[in-house]
Amino acid sequence: MSNDIEAGGTAAANESTPLVGDSSFSADELNASISSGSVTSTDDIKEELEKPWPATFERGIQILASPMLDVKKVADYTKSPSVRARYRKHPLNRGYHTPEPPTAKTMASPGTPAWLKKSLVRMKSLDYRFSDDNTAIYNKKQQQMQRNQQNFQAKKLDAHAYRQKILQERKQGGFASSAGDLVIDSDELHDVDVTKSPGYRREKHMDKQRKRENMKSRRESSSSSSASSSPSDVEDSSKSSFSQCTFNMANILMGVGMLGLPYVFKSAGWIGGFCVTIGFCLVTWKTSYYLGRALNGDPRPVHLFDGSDLTIKRMRNPVSSFPEIAREAFGDNGCICLSAVLYFELFSCLSIFFVSLGDHLHALFPNISQAKHMTIVAGILTVPSALLRTPKLLSYLSMVGTFATVAVVSSVVMSALFMFFKIGDSAGVEKEDYALYSSSGLPLAMGIVAYCFSGHAIVPSIYNSMQRPHEFERMIDVTYGVVLSACLFVAISGYYMFGDDVDDQITLSLEKRAGDGNLAMDCLTWLMILTACSKFTLTMFPLALGFEEMLTSILPSDLAMELVDSAVKIVLIFLALAVAIWFPSFSFLCSLVGLICTVIVSVIFPALANLRLFGPSLSLFEKLLGWLLVVGGAFVAVVGTIATVDADM
Numbered sequence: 001m002s003n004d005i006e007a008g009g010t011a012a013a014n015e016s017t018p019l020v021g022d023s024s025f026s027a028d029e030l031n032a033s034i035s036s037g038s039v040t041s042t043d044d045i046k047e048e049l050e051k052p053w054p055a056t057f058e059r060g061i062q063i064l065a066s067p068m069l070d071v072k073k074v075a076d077y078t079k080s081p082s083v084r085a086r087y088r089k090h091p092l093n094r095g096y097h098t099p100e101p102p103t104a105k106t107m108a109s110p111g112t113p114a115w116l117k118k119s120l121v122r123m124k125s126l127d128y129r130f131s132d133d134n135t136a137i138y139n140k141k142q143q144q145m146q147r148n149q150q151n152f153q154a155k156k157l158d159a160h161a162y163r164q165k166i167l168q169e170r171k172q173g174g175f176a177s178s179a180g181d182l183v184i185d186s187d188e189l190h191d192v193d194v195t196k197s198p199g200y201r202r203e204k205h206m207d208k209q210r211k212r213e214n215m216k217s218r219r220e221s222s223s224s225s226s227a228s229s230s231p232s233d234v235e236d237s238s239k240s241s242f243s244q245c246t247f248n249m250a251n252i253l254m255g256v257g258m259l260g261l262p263y264v265f266k267s268a269g270w271i272g273g274f275c276v277t278i279g280f281c282l283v284t285w286k287t288s289y290y291l292g293r294a295l296n297g298d299p300r301p302v303h304l305f306d307g308s309d310l311t312i313k314r315m316r317n318p319v320s321s322f323p324e325i326a327r328e329a330f331g332d333n334g335c336i337c338l339s340a341v342l343y344f345e346l347f348s349c350l351s352i353f354f355v356s357l358g359d360h361l362h363a364l365f366p367n368i369s370q371a372k373h374m375t376i377v378a379g380i381l382t383v384p385s386a387l388l389r390t391p392k393l394l395s396y397l398s399m400v401g402t403f404a405t406v407a408v409v410s411s412v413v414m415s416a417l418f419m420f421f422k423i424g425d426s427a428g429v430e431k432e433d434y435a436l437y438s439s440s441g442l443p444l445a446m447g448i449v450a451y452c453f454s455g456h457a458i459v460p461s462i463y464n465s466m467q468r469p470h471e472f473e474r475m476i477d478v479t480y481g482v483v484l485s486a487c488l489f490v491a492i493s494g495y496y497m498f499g500d501d502v503d504d505q506i507t508l509s510l511e512k513r514a515g516d517g518n519l520a521m522d523c524l525t526w527l528m529i530l531t532a533c534s535k536f537t538l539t540m541f542p543l544a545l546g547f548e549e550m551l552t553s554i555l556p557s558d559l560a561m562e563l564v565d566s567a568v569k570i571v572l573i574f575l576a577l578a579v580a581i582w583f584p585s586f587s588f589l590c591s592l593v594g595l596i597c598t599v600i601v602s603v604i605f606p607a608l609a610n611l612r613l614f615g616p617s618l619s620l621f622e623k624l625l626g627w628l629l630v631v632g633g634a635f636v637a638v639v640g641t642i643a644t645v646d647a648d649m
Helices: 027-036 057-064 071-078 104-108 132-171 186-190 200-226 242-253 256-296 322-364 370-387 391-423 442-452 456-464 469-501 506-514 519-550 558-582 586-617 620-648
Strands: 010-013 087-091 128-130 182-185
Touching (some): 057 322, 242 469, 256 391, 256 456, 256 586, 256 620, 322 506
8 A cells, every 4th residue: 555554543545545454455556456357367268270280189188187177277178169260262352462372392493582482371361351250250259358348447437436435425524634635544444334345345355365475475485595496496386296297197097998907917818918017118108208308398308407507408499289299290291190090099988988888887787788778878978078068067077087096996906805815715716717928819918008008198288287397207207106006906906816707897807706786896886887977078078179170160150169069079979889889899999099099199109209309319229219119119009900800800
């Protein structure tokens, strides 16, 4: 407050006096905050349509990156893209046009001047008009912005008039100071009912905000005085801590695919199961390093860029998303190809969720066929997936998968321990039911394990959300240690309990052994059904956004986009249902998706992008390792897919 508190406990009141008396809050700061809109403004979604497809991928995939979603952010993650600017077919008829960009042949010819070799982009707005529909859209948005501004100004004038009224009432009982201001006893500030003022709530909100900022600054100053800290130690409270990022990354990797890990040991045996699980864990751990360094823009370890050494420079500009890495390494065509694989993987996951739902419902209600169960569930899932977009509902659904993962790991491990210590070998599985090694089941086993470790598309979101990005590689180390331990616990426990009789989903075997009337196993089965439904709904949004973005240039309005959004999701639901009915095998679908999509996205692409981006700066060992991952991944994808399909025929 610009007026000082005088010795007599009075304060000079004028128009800038806040209606809520607080000496720690300045009226000038209040007005500046209101004028700038910092009180009520939120971060708008970044303009995406200026970027090439898929511009919405990184925003949409964030709905899968956190086990507990913020309700306020869900609406931004799931918002349909706005329609693109469309132009008329006929020109402006001015007698001339802006020049077309030169062809590739002209650019390469030696006689072409240097200025012409620079990239030229034709400006359509100079030759064509906006369509009437699109002009109406922009006019409508402009009118809405003007109405909001008028409402804001009206509220500001109301608050100003009410403030003048209060000051006028106080003037009758006060006395003028030498400066011409009105001197009011501080106790009188609470005598007037200011709660009816239009600006009261805003000032009250800013009062609390100022107190929180003061407390935060005091904590930061006390921490900085107790220990010296580098510039990189300044943390953003809106970002995730090391433990939160580790938890989020582990939650992504430990998905539905973990249910099939005991079946991996059945297919490949004890030795084959161990080798495949540990081998793919090490490979995807290394390729996660590659992605983090590509995001950082340098092939050296990211912990070197903690800010302590200001002389170290990055080789390239940092990027922030999976498609941007592909575009930097392979151009627009490479980005489109990789994005197509990513969206195909998301679509395949929908079919896998349908199969899992059908299997678990059939275990509870064996009189109804699996296909009929999946069809009924498809109709039910249409409502939350295609017709509703409630942020609070989606935030609750995101927590279901996390709880289910903990429940499955705990149930399998505890059941195995109970069998080992309490029941004894006589009630267990006979030794001849175990396989030590089986080469015929290796392709299927490699695909299931690869699908279990799929999650590299979420790595950029985790990296960008970290308070300290230089701790990314240490976070990956801890995450993969936890995930590998959990996977081995589930795989060993499940295969030990059921041997070669284990189903391709361990929860189905547990349900069969428990029999009818076991409340605990029935609850676990229903939990898996709810988990598959929640993951299906969440996975639908980033997939639908990719298709909606391709339609933005032909739709006339945002209302049409909302209708298309529901139609796209309904079509995707029933296409995924058709695939699930045609291939109703959980292990077969997981193996195919793992061998085709996951190997490309999580093995081949990170290694090849690392070679393309930083090849000249890599050591001979790094180059050999990178090419080994590329060639080995391609071999596993091709040969494994063929062998898996042949075995299923």
